Structures are given as C-alpha cells and as structure tokens.
Amino acid sequence: MKAKDLLGRTGEELAVGHLAAAGYQILERNWRCRQGEIDVVARDGDTLVVVEVKTRSSLDFGHPFEAVSAAKLARLCLLAAAWARAHAVSTRSWRVDAVSVLLPAGDGPGDRPAPVIEHLLGIG
Secondary structure, eight states: OOHHHHHHHHHHHHHHHHHHHTTOEEEEEEEEETTEEEEEEEEETTEEEEEEEEEESOSTTOOGGGGOOHHHHHHHHHHHHHHHHHTTOOOSOEEEEEEEEEOOOOSSTTOOOOOEEEEEOOOO
16 A cells, blocks of 8 residues: 555544544545545534545645645535435535644654644535
C-alpha cells in the first residue's frame, strides 16, 4: 500500500473514532457512485451528515481544510442527495462536515506526536 493511501486510511479511522466518540452514528464509509465518493455518512441526532476527511502529515502545503474547495463542497451536496435516494432515506435535516487529521511524523521509530483532529460542522 502506498504511503499516501495508508496516511489517508489512518486519518479516516481516527476521524470515525472522533465522530463516534462525539455521539455520531456511523452509517457508511467510502460510499461511491458515478458522481464521486463520500468518506463518511453519519447521523448526528436526527441530522444526516456527510463528512469529508482530509489527512496530512504536515502543514507544508497548507491546512487540510484548504483542500475542501467550493467545487468539492458542491459535489458533496450532490452526493448527499444521491446517497439519500439510493438508501430511500428522507430527511429534512442534513449537513456537510469536514474533519481534518494532522499526523506529523516523529524523529524516530515510535516517536510520532499525537494526531491533531479538528471538526468543522456545517460547512455546506
């Protein structure tokens, strides 16, 4: 597995753990259709939540949230509707959240600093 893929998978695992600890019910992960992919679909109470997870090993190329462009946000809104149709879910309340996971490398084996997880609610 490529290092980038492993980083992304690790970040997504941490994000799902964070969401579950915050009381979210995880409904699905990595849902795909012709229009794209949703990293995480969850429920926060009665609200359906589509979550975009962005993981980085450093801030050298900007904060992970900077990778959620207006075009990506628009696609996530379309994907939320597609997921609801595909699962025959009718909901009045839904939102798009983003979770940023920063996994800095350590100086040596077993020397990795703790991950930094940030969660933005209702970005779209």
